[in-house]
Amino acid sequence: MNRRRCAAAAITVVCALGLLTVPVQAMAAPIPDVPTPPPGASVTVPSAPLPPASPLSPSTSPSASDQELEKVREQIETLYRKAGAATDAYNLAQEQTKKQSGEIVKLAKAIVDGQARIAELKDQAGAQAREQYRNGGLPPGAQLVLSDDPKLFLDGINKVRQSQQANQTVLAELSRTQEDLETYTQDASTNWHKLETNRVKQAKAKKKINAQIAAAKKLESRLEKKERARLRQLEREAASRAHTAWLATRPVQTIENAGSGATSAGKAAVAFATAQIGKPYVWGATGPGSYDCSGLTSKAWAAAGRPIPRTSQEQWRLLPRIDIQDMRPGDLIIYHADASHVGMYVGDGTMVHSPRPGRNVTLAGAGSMKILGVVRPDK
Structure with missing residues (x-):
């Protein structure tokens, strides 16, 4: 009679846990988003109180009891399947979080390097400007251009060209580096938002996983030891039937x-x-x-x-x-x-x-x- 009471109690719990059987999204749809749970994380037990067990009718036969246990098995299997789907969502968000974190680290280094390079280029441009100021606004090569000496004149032309190219190179690199720095900053902001989004996804998936697992464990815990053993046997039999049916089609x-x-x-x-x-x-x-x-x-x-x-x-x-x-x-x-x-x-x-x-x-x-x-x- 105890066995039957416990089995019936488990069935009653199945009904009470109906709210936990909301379908989980398949891969084709966007997956709920998600941080890795620390080892030994506590399990969130559904807050709704479980109803008291109702005794089975004295006329209930052993086969009927097996039917009730089979319903419990199916419900437990459903809960664990939903937990499995939520686990996949958690794992995917965890991988995305790691990727985003890595991207942010790379971008942060690129930003630091870019800032250092901009400072260096500004120093070069400043040095060139100061040199021109000291020479009356003309670079040394330009002064040689004004020389009456043909050799100095030709040397001056070459130096003017070199100075102009150097100035243009510094200014062009400075402009590119500043543009890159702006891009890095924007990318870092985008990746940060993605990181936070994935952390939220992880938290939601973790909550769902814990709730489904807690519900399944609660169902099984209401059964007596012999009933739990029979539940395991029913689980093996169901797997065997499915495998045999599959083999029959091959x-x-x-x-x-x-x-x-x-x-x-x-x-x-x-x-x-x-x-x-x-x-x-x-x-x-x-x-x-x-x-x-x-x-x-x-x-x-x-x-x-x-x-x-x-x-x-x-x-x-x-x-x-x-x-x-x-x-x-x-x-x-x-x-x-x-x-x-x-x-x-x-x-x-x-x-x-x-x-x-x-x-x-x-x-x-x-x-x-x-x-x-x-x-x-x-x-």
């Missing part, structure tokens, strides 16, 4: 051939990814102790000498796409319509991935989730 020859022809870089990426099996999922993490899904794939390919985009949505958007039947070890399988999850194909219909909070890096069937497509980093 010709046997395709599955047997897929995985052949891996490149040396692909093999290196797979070796790195599979070496991380057992390490926990942590959103925003890129190792070495923990990873989120795209943190694992991006680090694996970086280790193979082929840097790729940080997020699963950017990996889907920017990397070359291939047909599923042609995939080989090292290729990345992108999941869900919003490209919010990614795993790495390792051959024999299997992939390695970092699933979600509360789970570790593991092997799973390539078809255990809805496949959006496949991309190849080393194509």
